[in-house]
Amino acid sequence: MSSPERKLRLTDIINVNIWDVDSKPHIIVNYEKCKNCPTKACVRLCPTGCYTETENGILFSYEGCVECGTCRVVCPMEAITWTYPKSGKGIFYRFS
Amino acid sequence: MEEMNILDQKFDVAVVGAGPAGLAAAYYLAKKGFKTVVLERGREIGSKSIYGGRIYAAPLKEIYPNFNSMPVHRWVKKERISIMPDYESMISIDYQGKDAISFTAYLTEVVKWMGIQAETAGATIITDVPVTNFYRENNKVAGVVSGEDVLRSDVVVDAEGVNRLVLEASGIVKPLKPELVALGVKEVLKGDSKQIEDAFGLSQDEGLAWVFLGAATANVPGGAFLYTNRDSVSLGVVVLLDKAIVNLKDHISQLVESLRTAPALKNYLKNLRISEYSAHLIPEDVWSLRPERLVYDGLLITGDAAGLLLNAGYTYRGVDFAAYSGYLAGKAIESAHAQGDYGAGALSSYEKMLKDSIVIKELNRFRKVHEIMKNNLLFEKYPKIMSGVMKRMFENSDGPSKAWDAINESCKENQYSMLKLLINGYKIVRAL
Amino acid sequence: MGLDIILLFKYVPNTTTVNVDPNTGTLIREGVPSVVNPHDLVAAEFALKLKEKYGGKIMAMIMAPPSATKGIEYLVGMGIDEGILLTDRVYGGADTLATSYVLSQAIKKVVSHYDLIVAGQETLDSSTAHIGAQVSSWLGIPYVYYVTEAEIQDGHMIVTRQLETYIEKYKVKLPALISVLMHSLQPRDVTLKNKIKAVKEKPIKVYTNNELQLNPLCTGLKGSPTIVAKTEFIGKIPRKMQIMQGKPPEEMVSWLISKLKEEKVI
Ligand SMILES: Cc1cc2nc3c(=O)[nH]c(=O)nc-3n(C[C@H](O)[C@H](O)[C@H](O)COP(=O)(O)OP(=O)(O)OC[C@H]3O[C@@H](n4cnc5c(N)ncnc54)[C@H](O)[C@@H]3O)c2cc1C
Ligand code: SF4
Ligand code: SF4
Numbered sequence: 001m002s003s004p005e006r007k008l009r010l011t012d013i014i015n016v017n018i019w020d021v022d023s024k025p026h027i028i029v030n031y032e033k034c035k036n037c038p039t040k041a042c043v044r045l046c047p048t049g050c051y052t053e054t055e056n057g058i059l060f061s062y063e064g065c066v067e068c069g070t071c072r073v074v075c076p077m078e079a080i081t082w083t084y085p086k087s088g089k090g091i092f093y094r095f096s
Numbered sequence: 097m098e099e100m101n102i103l104d105q106k107f108d109v110a111v112v113g114a115g116p117a118g119l120a121a122a123y124y125l126a127k128k129g130f131k132t133v134v135l136e137r138g139r140e141i142g143s144k145s146i147y148g149g150r151i152y153a154a155p156l157k158e159i160y161p162n163f164n165s166m167p168v169h170r171w172v173k174k175e176r177i178s179i180m181p182d183y184e185s186m187i188s189i190d191y192q193g194k195d196a197i198s199f200t201a202y203l204t205e206v207v208k209w210m211g212i213q214a215e216t217a218g219a220t221i222i223t224d225v226p227v228t229n230f231y232r233e234n235n236k237v238a239g240v241v242s243g244e245d246v247l248r249s250d251v252v253v254d255a256e257g258v259n260r261l262v263l264e265a266s267g268i269v270k271p272l273k274p275e276l277v278a279l280g281v282k283e284v285l286k287g288d289s290k291q292i293e294d295a296f297g298l299s300q301d302e303g304l305a306w307v308f309l310g311a312a313t314a315n316v317p318g319g320a321f322l323y324t325n326r327d328s329v330s331l332g333v334v335v336l337l338d339k340a341i342v343n344l345k346d347h348i349s350q351l352v353e354s355l356r357t358a359p360a361l362k363n364y365l366k367n368l369r370i371s372e373y374s375a376h377l378i379p380e381d382v383w384s385l386r387p388e389r390l391v392y393d394g395l396l397i398t399g400d401a402a403g404l405l406l407n408a409g410y411t412y413r414g415v416d417f418a419a420y421s422g423y424l425a426g427k428a429i430e431s432a433h434a435q436g437d438y439g440a441g442a443l444s445s446y447e448k449m450l451k452d453s454i455v456i457k458e459l460n461r462f463r464k465v466h467e468i469m470k471n472n473l474l475f476e477k478y479p480k481i482m483s484g485v486m487k488r489m490f491e492n493s494d495g496p497s498k499a500w501d502a503i504n505e506s507c508k509e510n511q512y513s514m515l516k517l518l519i520n521g522y523k524i525v526r527a528l
Numbered sequence: 529m530g531l532d533i534i535l536l537f538k539y540v541p542n543t544t545t546v547n548v549d550p551n552t553g554t555l556i557r558e559g560v561p562s563v564v565n566p567h568d569l570v571a572a573e574f575a576l577k578l579k580e581k582y583g584g585k586i587m588a589m590i591m592a593p594p595s596a597t598k599g600i601e602y603l604v605g606m607g608i609d610e611g612i613l614l615t616d617r618v619y620g621g622a623d624t625l626a627t628s629y630v631l632s633q634a635i636k637k638v639v640s641h642y643d644l645i646v647a648g649q650e651t652l653d654s655s656t657a658h659i660g661a662q663v664s665s666w667l668g669i670p671y672v673y674y675v676t677e678a679e680i681q682d683g684h685m686i687v688t689r690q691l692e693t694y695i696e697k698y699k700v701k702l703p704a705l706i707s708v709l710m711h712s713l714q715p716r717d718v719t720l721k722n723k724i725k726a727v728k729e730k731p732i733k734v735y736t737n738n739e740l741q742l743n744p745l746c747t748g749l750k751g752s753p754t755i756v757a758k759t760e761f762i763g764k765i766p767r768k769m770q771i772m773q774g775k776p777p778e779e780m781v782s783w784l785i786s787k788l789k790e791e792k793v794i
Binding site: 007008010013014016017020039041043044045046047048049066067068069070072073074083084085086087088089090091092093094095096 | 137138139140142143144145146147202203204223224226243258259261271272273274277279281282283284286328330337340341344345346347348349353357370371372373374375376377
Binding site: 016054087 | 542560
């Protein structure tokens with residue numbers, strides 16, 4: 001469908017962003033609840049791909065989070081404890 | 097919550113969030129001599145700001161006498177709406193205006209500018225600090241809480257944006273639901289200004305606002321956009337979240353990826369490099385999202401947090417509306433101060449002024465659009481019908497067919513009644 | 529008794545995330561904001577813990593362009609009491625020698641009393657780890673690095689330093705300079721209370737060479753014998769990710785070891 005030559009991996013794209021990554025996570029996922037999740041919507045809808053589905057269930061990493069709040073809204077299981085990073089940490093936009 | 101540490105310092109007004117809404121409120125209030133503090137969770141003003149790319153100027157000109165120093169990139173003189181049946185082709189409507197009423201810019205830069213205006217007017221801006229709740233005295237909002245620290249103020253302006261953690265914590269609104277919001281994902285692609293002007297046929301300072309419907313969102317209700325900045329392009333996709341949960345098969349980032357690499361856009365985006373990837377929620381069903389009231393004792397709610405954003409189907413007006421609501425909140429506080437009372441009654445002039453302002457007037461005018469945006473047909477069926485029409489008209493080897501025949505045949509092919517098409521088409525035009 | 533502590537820090541471009549253009553593979557430097565060097569935040573936390581225990585005052589000191597004021601504000605936001613910014617055109621382009629010279633001379637000239645100087649292990653942007661050693665020798669005071677703990681005992685400081693395979697304890701005379709082992713502590717967050725103080729009271733003093741009167745031949749580019757001949761970007765090493773989960777620990781460990789051997793890491 002689309003020209004393949006410039007298809008890039010999401011991990012490479014988000015590499016252009018700047019983060020001041022906090023040493024503690026601002027989002028906590030209760031993986032137990034994920035086991036019964038009917039949609040796993042976070043996996044497709046987290047824009048930076050922080051949620052991955054593995055053989056052994058959902059895996060979440062907060063480092064690439066852009067604090068959009070999508071996962072919090074789409075999660076049907078209330079599995080996510082969501083706050084903002086403290087001390088101005090997290091994403092630092094420059095050209096948006 | 098037990099070990100609260102009430103700070104000695106007290107302000108007249110505390111503003112939660114240094115976005116367009118909060119900074120416009122702070123600017124107005126500081127200028128009028130109110131001791132004003134803005135609390136922002138980001139490292140710097142603008143470091144958490146992201147939007148589509150175009151701002152309507154009039155409300156900002158009214159708020160800021162020195163609007164001419166605004167970091168404008170380009171004035172939008174060209175508008176284009178394209179329907180993409182697939183990534184290879186599109187049907188476009190172009191509009192070239194004479195007088196530009198909107199401009200492209202980075203929101204990161206615009207709010208930084210607004211921050212300087214507020215600070216110059218005398219407001220204090222505190223970054224790095226997320227507000228976690230309101231502080232209450234005798235059931236009135238009387239300041240803000242961050243961690244264990246309490247900062248008191250006579251009145252609070254909530255301008256925290258669409259993710260309303262503070263309003264939620266204080267019990268004023270419920271957590272967001274997917275049907276209330278849309279998700280926007282965007283890339284900024286950089287080159288130099290000459291490159292942008294050549295690729296899009298623009299003259300210096302002239303900008304293009306371009307909207308895509310159809311394949312650009314994998315037929316999930318929503319849209320895609322392209323704005324030309326000084327030396328870059330903002331390219332992004334917006335999808336309604338409840339629809340995306342059900343209908344989006346791929347990862348959301350694939351939508352932007354497919355748009356950037358679409359053959360139909362290839363010639364425009366040559367040799368640009370990605371310089372930022374961002375995402376944010378947008379109020380979608382603004383009527384259901386709006387808190388029950390916009391004023392409470394000691395509290396006013398502005399901007400996205402109040403659902404004061406216009407989704408006109410082809411364009412968003414959030415930045416100027418947010419700023420204008422902040423400005424009106426400032427005026428309401430000024431008049432409440434004159435009455436010596438910050439109760440909900442005294443502050444309610446905010447809601448009245450909003451009602452009479454461009455913000456609510458336009459929101460009412462566009463109320464219908466939301467209904468249509470929810471209509472899958474617009475995003476799935478219509479693009480296909482239209483592309484069928486175009487193909488018949490322009491790619492028919494027997495020579496072009498008559499428009500009417502083409503529409504008729506294309507409707508049949510897509511199993512859709514022409515009467516329905518006409519009725520719905522009329523509805524859309526009316527709503528817009 | 530109360531300890532007067534000087535915290536040396538650097539304000540550096542945030543390169544914790546290396547920004548590489550996905551199309552061309554080149555480094556992107558445009559608009560990269562600066563942060564307080566993360567290892568210096570650990571040193572700040574170390575100093576704050578000492579202050580909590582013994583009382584006293586912490587002053588953050590930096591030689592840098594005026595934009596570093598933001599870094600001082602961040603540290604005051606964490607609870608540091610005040611800051612000194614040493615800034616002058618003639619200090620620009622300094623290597624570690626010229627930098628340590630200015631810092632130590634400023635300490636001599638404008639700081640009336642101090643018991644302890646605390647620094648981070650190294651900086652994000654150059655990783656030389658010279659500053660601590662050089663400042664202490666300019667000042668002629670003891671220097672201990674890789675420090676994880678410090679305690680006051682009868683006018684001396686008992687300092688614990690952690691090396692790869694063993695722990696050492698030193699008894700040093702004060703004043704002394706210590707550099708804190710990186711990652712050994714979790715820096716605390718900025719609080720509303722402290723950040724308001726930083727912005728409203730601005731407890732920041734600025735000194736230029738007008739006040740310090742240092743010989744310009746010993747500062748900045750002129751005072752810097754080090755020449756960076758060339759820096760080379762080694763390119764991005766593609767990350768490989770494999771996940772092993774839910775097996776008995778023994779099995780997972782031997783799997784990991786075999787993978788690391790495969791990759792010639794061990
Ligand atoms: C993809 C997309 C495209 C858009 N396109 C356009 C467009 O082209 N034109 C247009 O006019 N509008 C557009 N909008 C809408 C526009 O961005 C918003 O309407 C506008 O930014 C709202 O301003 P605000 O001040 O209410 O909130 P925001 O801009 O969201 O600002 C809120 C601020 O508060 C801070 N904050 C939040 N919570 C806290 C807390 N607890 N403590 C301290 N600080 C906090 C945030 O960091 C942020 O700085 C778009 C939005 C999106 C997402
Ligand atoms: S949507 Fe929620 S419950 Fe489902 S997988 Fe994601 S985090 Fe888990
Ligand atoms: S907040 Fe947004 S970016 Fe962060 S993990 Fe959730 S969906 Fe992903």
